[in-house]
Amino acid sequence: MRIAEGHHPITVDSTTLTRSDLVAAAGAVSGALDSISRVAVLATPTMETVLAVAGALRAGVEVVPVPSDAGSAELAHILADAQPQAWLGAAPADSHGRPVLPVDVDARSAAVEVDVPAEQVAFVLYTSGTTGAPKGVLLSHGAIIAGLDALAEAWAWTSHDVLAHGLPLFHVHGLILGVLGPLRTGSGLIHTGKPTPEAYARASASGATMFFGVPTVWSRIAAAPEQAAALRSARLLVSGSAGLPVPVFERILQLTGHEVAERYGMSETLITVATRADGVRRAGWVGVPVNGVETRLRDEAGAEVPHDGESIGRLEVRGDTLFSGYLNRPEATSETRTSDGWFRTGDVAVIDADGLHRIVGRESVDLIKSGGYRVGAGEIEASLLGHPAVLEVAVVGVPDEDLGQRIVAFVVPATGVSGSDELADKLTAYVGDELSAHKRPRAIVFTDALPRNEMGKVQKKRLTR
Structure with a gap:
């Protein structure tokens, strides 16, 4: 290059x-x-x-x-x-x-x-x-x-x-x-x-026009009003690697005058979907396919999922940015491809009528089938992160004889907040008011920390053991 x-x-x-x-x-x-x-x-x-x-x-x-x-x-x-x-x-x-x-x-x-x-x-x-x-x-x-x-x-x-x-x-x-x-x-x-707020403010003073960060970075900047204000002169703020919580999106807008642009990709695909500089920016939505990339949603039977902004499907992509395969693993490589040549991302998503994408999470741990509904854990997590009593959260589906799976939220309370039955009831009601009744957690489990791997990603399978 x-x-x-x-x-x-x-x-x-x-x-x-x-x-x-x-x-x-x-x-x-x-x-x-x-x-x-x-x-x-x-x-x-x-x-x-x-x-x-x-x-x-x-x-x-x-x-x-x-x-x-x-x-x-x-x-x-x-x-x-x-x-x-x-x-x-x-x-x-x-x-x-x-x-x-x-x-x-x-x-x-x-x-x-x-x-x-x-x-x-x-x-x-x-x-x-x-x-x-x-x-x-x-x-x-x-x-x-x-x-x-x-x-x-x-x-x-x-x-x-x-x-x-x-x-x-x-x-x-x-x-x-x-x-x-x-x-x-x-x-x-x-x-x-x-990636500290102070370092980003200094970079802005040195003429930076674009800033990249992950949600943790933007959360820290949102908590540092003086340094955040220094980013007003920027042209574009970009967030990736995970969904940006709505409160952080709104606070950054308030402090900098910028709506953060989100994008989506993975090692195997590079960035396939991005919020355009001249496009609509909505917290939790990662934009539209970039040039040379196509996306589609499929259900478990391989049928097309409607682009209505609500229906959840398996996200598949194809295009010029895809990887050539896994080193020394031809079988693992072939498992990622559909019979007609699309790459199975392993993620589940929704797409609205304008082509905007929202990533719900990993199909293996973030697609919950409860009481006949298909529910995305990521949507519930984003809702709970909007509550001031919640510092971190991971939502999972656990086996249930009646519902198939019941929704359980593992919550790390904010500093100075103690987990209690009263708080659990408030959080459950909060989700029900923001989303739908069937998306409310059936249980809230308070914990001091979430299990993570060396990359900092939450290991949800350890929560359901």
């Missing part, structure tokens, strides 16, 4: 390079990769990581991003599965016998970029492993370019922009969108190191 020309520099945690220097530094990395076909990159939020990734891609070398906080078991699994020939840049204390190729931020070279076929693999990107050991997702150069170009069109993202974020550099959001996006569009980049 070529690095586009632009006037704005690239800054990663206080290290800044002009675009010409970045190209030359990436060229020096590329020139050191003779006879190498796949490298592991310890994805710390540093300029070394950016240069390692950019240099490897320029040389046609596959990149295996490794989370900087990966545990020993996760690290061993990734290296055994992907078999990278070397570490590029920094390496963990245990390099598992692989050589370490240094990345020098000050090195410069005019190494010629390799002409890489669109179908060639660019990344082996490991999933979070919510249903077993992480799988290596094979993403091609062509898929990445298609995805970034589609988002540039949807968000009117140009070389005049400066993107700011502090997201990790080992996954789609922070690395592909947040680093390769600016390199592809020619926009500037300010990676803040950590």
